[in-house]
Amino acid sequence: MVKKIEPWFGFTEDKVFGMVMENKDFCKYLLEIIIPDLKIKNIDWLDKQVEINNSERKNKAKEVRLDVLVTDHEGRVFNIEMQTTDQDDIGRRMRYYLSRLDLRYTLNKGKTYRNLKDAFIIFLCNFKPKKDDKFYESYHTYSDQDRSKQLQDGVTKIIINSQVSAEGQSEELKALAKLMNNEPVKLNKHFDYAQRRIKEINEDPETREKIMLYETRMLEREQAAGKAGYEQGMQRGIAKGKQEGLKQGVARGLEQGKVDSAKIILENQLNNGSTLTQATEFVRNLKLISNKELEKIIALYNSHKN
Incomplete structure (x- = not known):
């Protein structure tokens, strides 16, 4: 064993x-x-x-x-x-x-x-x-x-x-x-x-357990921030689609919602201690948007940072 x-x-x-x-x-x-x-x-x-x-x-x-x-x-x-x-x-x-x-x-x-x-x-x-x-x-x-x-x-x-x-x-x-x-x-x-x-x-088993519990809570907080970002972005996208008043607009709004979600999740990851590389990989694994769209978000982030 x-x-x-x-x-x-x-x-x-x-x-x-x-x-x-x-x-x-x-x-x-x-x-x-x-x-x-x-x-x-x-x-x-x-x-x-x-x-x-x-x-x-x-x-x-x-x-x-x-x-x-x-x-x-x-x-x-x-x-x-x-x-x-x-x-x-x-x-x-x-x-x-x-x-x-x-x-x-x-x-x-x-x-x-x-x-x-x-x-x-x-x-x-x-x-x-x-x-x-x-x-x-x-x-x-x-x-x-x-x-x-x-x-x-x-x-x-x-x-x-x-x-x-x-x-x-x-x-x-x-x-x-x-x-x-x-x-x-x-x-x-x-x-x-x-x-x-x-x-x-x-x-000390008890102390180790407390540390591991603390780290788990930090991870859960990070994941919750990602979920909240997704929901917030989707709601924003749907609202945009409804404002356009057309089915095409709704569809476009949903796609924009995914992009907005990705932006918010990336920002939440960075605010919670991830590096840009780690945050990018986290968003990529969610498969919300294409790699091309993700690259645009990263490029925009870098341009604002500089």
Whole structure:
């Protein structure tokens, strides 16, 4: 009898990342090796899997679920995210996450903008990089006319991609890359803890079941989004056909409905974490439209993106 091979849930798995990072000592250590100049004394508050919504726009504003949210002894806010799929939208994603943080956490009512807390958005990425990507990149706001002039907005954005060579980086960051790549790390007690915790999670049947249930729910959500997109597109197409008032128009509307469905499903797939290649393959397998029509949609998407 062939023994079933169970999947290994590593550091980059959504739930595992949160469980490892809930240890304040490890979280503080990780921030220290990523931003060593800050000299963080202690973490005053930590939460994971935080959903930030605007109650005034709950039906319109996109929900944000932050992986790890931390403040330190000076009130600085740190958002640490694990990204395993390339949406080609990291910059805009960081912008939106920051806007939600500012709305909820960085400025108390009655305070002036001078009291706005410093914010750090950190993305730990584990996907195929582009040619010019570096292992560690930090971003600030500079003048287009004078690069030596920095706008003091209190915002730092950092992107680390473990799939890029960490040559020239500190031993700690090299160890972080190994941890993200499911490679053994022998460096210090902090990485010993992380690897031990990951092993405990994988060896606990109840925890594994919860992780698998979570991933199943994410898949179901993705499939539900596809179904909703199909139905929405079909209704839109039928409405167009009825407006034309002819059988030919209805038929044409139905065909257009399939195209609209494909567009909506593709967009839903992208919004739920799929790459463009994965989303395209998902739509193609539904066989709603011809490959030629699908290619037109992809071409239109790329033209809008550029």
